[in-house]
Amino acid sequence: MSAKKKKVVVGLSGGVDSSIAAFVLKEQGYDVIGLFMKNWHDTTGVLKADCPWLDDKFDAEAVARKLEIPFHMVDLSDQYRKRVVDYMFSEYEKGRTPNPDVLCNREIKFDVFFDEALKLGADFVATGHYCRKRTITVDDKEVYCLLAGSDPNKDQSYFLCQLSQKQLQKALFPIGDLQKPDVRRIAGELKLVTAHKRDSQGICFVGKVDLPVFLQQKLDTKKGDVILIPPDSELFIRDVNSDSNKASEEILQALSEPYRFNPNYGEKIGQHNGAHFFTIGQRKGLNIGGYSEPLFVIGTDVEFNQVFVGMGQNHPGLFRKGLKISGNEIHWVRPDLELSDDERRTYKVRIRYRQPLQDATLFLKKDGLYITFNEPQRGITAGQFAAWYSDDELIGSGVIDK
RNA sequence: UGUUCCGUGGUGUAAUGGUAGCACAGAUGGUUUUGGUCCAUCUAGUCAGGGUUCAAAUCCUUGCGGAACAA
Numbered sequence: 001m002s003a004k005k006k007k008v009v010v011g012l013s014g015g016v017d018s019s020i021a022a023f024v025l026k027e028q029g030y031d032v033i034g035l036f037m038k039n040w041h042d043t044t045g046v047l048k049a050d051c052p053w054l055d056d057k058f059d060a061e062a063v064a065r066k067l068e069i070p071f072h073m074v075d076l077s078d079q080y081r082k083r084v085v086d087y088m089f090s091e092y093e094k095g096r097t098p099n100p101d102v103l104c105n106r107e108i109k110f111d112v113f114f115d116e117a118l119k120l121g122a123d124f125v126a127t128g129h130y131c132r133k134r135t136i137t138v139d140d141k142e143v144y145c146l147l148a149g150s151d152p153n154k155d156q157s158y159f160l161c162q163l164s165q166k167q168l169q170k171a172l173f174p175i176g177d178l179q180k181p182d183v184r185r186i187a188g189e190l191k192l193v194t195a196h197k198r199d200s201q202g203i204c205f206v207g208k209v210d211l212p213v214f215l216q217q218k219l220d221t222k223k224g225d226v227i228l229i230p231p232d233s234e235l236f237i238r239d240v241n242s243d244s245n246k247a248s249e250e251i252l253q254a255l256s257e258p259y260r261f262n263p264n265y266g267e268k269i270g271q272h273n274g275a276h277f278f279t280i281g282q283r284k285g286l287n288i289g290g291y292s293e294p295l296f297v298i299g300t301d302v303e304f305n306q307v308f309v310g311m312g313q314n315h316p317g318l319f320r321k322g323l324k325i326s327g328n329e330i331h332w333v334r335p336d337l338e339l340s341d342d343e344r345r346t347y348k349v350r351i352r353y354r355q356p357l358q359d360a361t362l363f364l365k366k367d368g369l370y371i372t373f374n375e376p377q378r379g380i381t382a383g384q385f386a387a388w389y390s391d392d393e394l395i396g397s398g399v400i401d402k
Numbered sequence: 403u404g405u406u407c408c409g410u411g412g413u414g415u416a417a418u419g420g421u422a423g424c425a426c427a428g429a430u431g432g433u434u435u436u437g438g439u440c441c442a443u444c445u446a447g448u449c450a451g452g453g454u455u456c457a458a459a460u461c462c463u464u465g466c467g468g469a470a471c472a473a
């Protein structure tokens with residue numbers, strides 16, 4: 001007899017990707033268990049009202065039946081609310097723009113869900129993410145690498161940028177080598193109910209929400225001024241030598257400093273319903289027309305409830321060359337590659353999902369990690385995650401502090 | 403009070419006698435497992451009344467509203 005089959009619990013979401021993840025695992029000879037997690041059932045602010053988790057559960061169950069694997073469900077909505085949604089509200093309240101899905105992976109799918117899976121006796125836990133894992137040996141120790149999915153169009157490694165070695169150790173990403181169209185095709189051939197289901201969008205588990213409405217559950221609306229900042233404002237003059245090779249702490253700090261707006265630098269042109277409903281780079285929702293080019297949010301101030309905007313795609317307020325991550329927020333997916341004090345290293349960095357990787361240099365300083373980009377970046381926003389890559393491997397990440 | 407100028411979609415503007423266009427805003431849809439971006443489509447207007455003309459945003463006139471100038 002061969003050794004006992006390894007047991008894998010796969011998170012079945014009721015979508016096509018996790019369906020095929022389960023299928024691939026089965027093909028590979030694992031003992032597969034499907035586990036559906038219910039995370040959200042509140043429909044406040046959700047567009048397309050029908051509360052979809054039940055449909056998803058039915059679909060997940062149907063897939064499990066078709067693949068002839070056991071099916072279980074866990075309700076993690078309590079934890080999801082506490083560890084993802086509350087975090088979201090609190091970040092917005094501070095005027096930052098969180099990425100709940102990165103948190104969802106770190107806190108839910110690869111934490112509480114993980115534990116539930118292990119309770120079912122799992123050796124591994126699998127998800128339908130488009131990314132890959134590789135195991136290498138460094139100093140006689142196994143090290144797990146998180147790689148981009150093979151389908152460059154669907155690579156979801158960014159959302160897993162906060163995973164730890166411990167989490168990666170038991171993780172499997174069965175569809176990381178597949179292209180999305182192949183996933184659809186296989187699902188079609190297997191006649192799975194999820195074969196032609198639309199890809200999920202919006203905050204994972206919550207769905208596509210009207211964000212202001214969603215946030216209004218906890219955050220008050222409050223009228224404030226919208227202020228237009230001219231592109232030639234002195235605020236945008238950074239008399240730092242953009243040759244950041246010298247990389248003194250001063251230069252790094254200057255490059256990573258958000259523009260400090262105040263109404264004296266511009267002109268009041270309208271009103272908004274709360275600065276915390278806006279994020280840098282945002283165009284829609286200002287409700288101010290009459291300009292030759294669109295207006296974009298270039299800064300918000302929740303303390304004084306002010307929104308600062310600039311006209312046009314190339315407004316200098318939209319761009320910055322550097323950002324900073326607080327020392328305690330630096331996360332290395334590969335701890336063996338951690339920078340030492342005052343060390344610098346070049347990486348490819350993205351600051352949002354699906355952004356093409358940008359050439360950048362990381363500097364570890366006493367007060368945190370500075371990242372400077374070769375090209376100015378649009379919409380560097382506190383609360384979002386910066387993730388650095390070496391080729392297609394995600395090395396580390398952190399919440400942008402400023 | 404007098405003279406002059408102006409009044410076009412929600413906003414900013416184009417069309418000076420010949421099918422009222424553009425931009426921004428807004429709505430809807432698409433792309434996207436964050437926010438946002440982006441793409442497509444759509445909505446919506448000649449201040450009001452009278453007149454000239456085959457034809458008026460455009461010319462004339464009255465009213466209303468705004469701006470400028472005025473010993």
